[in-house]
Amino acid sequence: MKMNRIACAALTAILACPLLAGQAVADPAQDLAAFRDLYQNRFPDIPLAAHKDGAYALDEAKREQWLEMEDFPPYEIAVDDGAELYGETFPGGGSYGECLGEGAPAVKQMYPRFDVSAGQVVTLQMALNDCRVKGGLEPLAYDGEEIAALAAYVAMESRGELIDFAIPDEPGALAAYESGKAFYYTRRGQLNFACSSCHLQNAGMMLRAERLSAAIGHATHWPVYRGKWERVGSLHRRFQECNVQVRAEALDEQSETYRNLEYFLTYMNNGMELNGPASRK
Amino acid sequence: MAKPVKIRAKLKGEVASVKSLMPHPMETGARKDPEGNLIAAHYIETVTCEHNGEVVVVADWGPSVSKNPYFAFEILSAKAGDNVKVSWTDNLGETSSGETTLK
Amino acid sequence: MITIVNGAVRTLRVAALLLAGSFAGLANGAQPQAADVTAVIEQARASLAQARQLGHGWTVTPDYIEVAEAALADKRLDDALAAAQRAELTARQAVVQAETEASAWQGRVPSS
Numbered sequence: 001m002k003m004n005r006i007a008c009a010a011l012t013a014i015l016a017c018p019l020l021a022g023q024a025v026a027d028p029a030q031d032l033a034a035f036r037d038l039y040q041n042r043f044p045d046i047p048l049a050a051h052k053d054g055a056y057a058l059d060e061a062k063r064e065q066w067l068e069m070e071d072f073p074p075y076e077i078a079v080d081d082g083a084e085l086y087g088e089t090f091p092g093g094g095s096y097g098e099c100l101g102e103g104a105p106a107v108k109q110m111y112p113r114f115d116v117s118a119g120q121v122v123t124l125q126m127a128l129n130d131c132r133v134k135g136g137l138e139p140l141a142y143d144g145e146e147i148a149a150l151a152a153y154v155a156m157e158s159r160g161e162l163i164d165f166a167i168p169d170e171p172g173a174l175a176a177y178e179s180g181k182a183f184y185y186t187r188r189g190q191l192n193f194a195c196s197s198c199h200l201q202n203a204g205m206m207l208r209a210e211r212l213s214a215a216i217g218h219a220t221h222w223p224v225y226r227g228k229w230e231r232v233g234s235l236h237r238r239f240q241e242c243n244v245q246v247r248a249e250a251l252d253e254q255s256e257t258y259r260n261l262e263y264f265l266t267y268m269n270n271g272m273e274l275n276g277p278a279s280r281k
Numbered sequence: 282m283a284k285p286v287k288i289r290a291k292l293k294g295e296v297a298s299v300k301s302l303m304p305h306p307m308e309t310g311a312r313k314d315p316e317g318n319l320i321a322a323h324y325i326e327t328v329t330c331e332h333n334g335e336v337v338v339v340a341d342w343g344p345s346v347s348k349n350p351y352f353a354f355e356i357l358s359a360k361a362g363d364n365v366k367v368s369w370t371d372n373l374g375e376t377s378s379g380e381t382t383l384k
Numbered sequence: 385m386i387t388i389v390n391g392a393v394r395t396l397r398v399a400a401l402l403l404a405g406s407f408a409g410l411a412n413g414a415q416p417q418a419a420d421v422t423a424v425i426e427q428a429r430a431s432l433a434q435a436r437q438l439g440h441g442w443t444v445t446p447d448y449i450e451v452a453e454a455a456l457a458d459k460r461l462d463d464a465l466a467a468a469q470r471a472e473l474t475a476r477q478a479v480v481q482a483e484t485e486a487s488a489w490q491g492r493v494p495s496s
Contacts, residue, residue: 034494072289072300077349185489187481190442190474196492230348249441257439 028167028177028267035268039216042203051217052275058204059211066279075152075225075277078145078232082153085146090135096150099131108158108274112263113165114173121176121259124151125234142253148232151223155276163219163269180264183257189248210281219262219269221278232277235262286367286379297359297383299330301352301367309344324372325350331366332356359383409465416465421456424468425449431475438482445475 039048046057056063086096086105097104111124122130128150129139140147167177184195198207199215206212222235229237236258240250251257284304291298303325310322322344330338338354356365361383368378410416432445448471455464 030495031493034496037496038494072287072302072351072353074302074349074351076287076302077284077304181493182489185492186485187488188440188485190444190477192481194489194492200492200494244443247443249436249443 028174031181032268032270035216038200039203039214043214048216048271049273051214052220052272054213054217054221054278054280055211057217058213062211069279073225073279074227075223075232075279078149078152078223078225079156079277081146082149082151082156085150086153090132090137092134092136094131094135096128096131099134100127105154105157106161108155108276109161109163112259112266114168114170114176114263116168116170116172119172120256121263123254123259123262124154125254126259128154142234143237145231148223148234151234152225152232152277155221155223155274158274159276161274163266163272163274165267165270167267176260176263177267179257180260180262183261184264189243189246191246193246195242215265216269217272219266220272220274221276223277225277225279227279227281235265283375283377285377286369288365288367288379288381290365290381290383292359292361292383295358295360297332297356297363297365299354299356299365299367299381301379303328303350303352303367303369303377305349305369305371307344307346307348307350311344322372325369326372327370328352329368329370330354331364331368332359333364409462416461418456418461421452421461421464421468424465424472425452425456428452428468428471428475431472431479435475435478435482438479440478440482440485442474442478445471445478448474 036048039051043051043058050057053063053066056066089095100107108124111127112121114120115122125142125147128147129142132139140150167173187194187197195215198212199218202212203214204212219235222238223232224235224238225232226238234253236253236255239258239261240253243250287302287304289300305325306323307325308320308323310319310324312320314320324344324346325342328338328340328342329336330340337356340352342350352367356363359365363383364380365383366378366380368376370376410420428445428449432441432449435441435445448467452464452467452471455461455467458464
């Protein structure tokens, strides 16, 4: 639309300020540095590492209530179930441990990763299902309780590990990263919010009765026992909820879009400590 | 097969702080499944807590208690080696329990 | 089909909004016929498909379509047209959002 282009050009000229002008193709490492700076400046008294606790790093009263729950957390039941599932041998031979490889089950920090041969982002849940299929089992439904329990167990075992990966210098991986990044900053839904609207621009502010958490802690603590769900659910389920809350249609769990989004978000959480599974309201 | 009650207890002086987590669906009987059929009521009716075999707490629950209930209580005048047990019975006659020894 | 992710049944809310809001009616002021309503619903569906193709489907659009079709079946043509028009408008707005956001998102990326 001609009007839009003129308007955009004018705006860019007026607002040609380094803080506001985005870059067409940026270096992920640069994006990460800018991301960290944003939160460092927004919350100068809070060390970046503390944001792994989400809103509980920003609100003392909520933190107290959360710590009380952590004394005997509701996700323990799912972790026990997950441990039981994890211990089963596959009918075709092998086990989750053998399939997931070195360090298993403490492997959450290896996901998501870009599988060059498959040409797509592979998440923990996808890897677990891949193991099942290779071992002669049916894959689990991504929105079901069993995959959530397995993920909860792996997350528990992986606590303390650091998110630490680079985007491989490979067109597929960079495209997946860019796709996730574009999704994150794009306004969507009738309410016209981007993920960044709440979790970058307004992190720390109240949204109705909730404190908006910083995106820099978002990839560390999944899966989550959400009180609202009365069960453990995945990051993708939360993506679905966020989308519907701004009146944008949700996508399926483990869809390509959500996997790319998880890829971008997890990269932005590089250096953060894994502390899942977690309990949340 | 009902899952066992998860139980933890901390002894501070003579006071034992007991916490329990009871895996249970706690269905009210008012919820509907995706096809529109009512899901049958299935909830814990009675919780009994024992200290060395002596009943110290009896709780009457109903459908208003949420799924996988958490229940905590304190026992005054307890000592190391004491046995603490939490058990429940539900409206379908199922039961379960969990116990621990105070340290 | 209403997607109940939050457990919220949005159709009821949408219907309430219609009753509370103003009613646009037909451009020429004439009484709407079933054919008028159907035409708008078809337009809404087409725009919704386009919005979805661009990854920007809004949850309210299919809800409005459902309300429109229910009202149409009930012969409440004023309500049906109002809902159909809301469906078409929201779908069209979603497409505009997709087109604008294709470049606008970059302005939100932080840079040091």
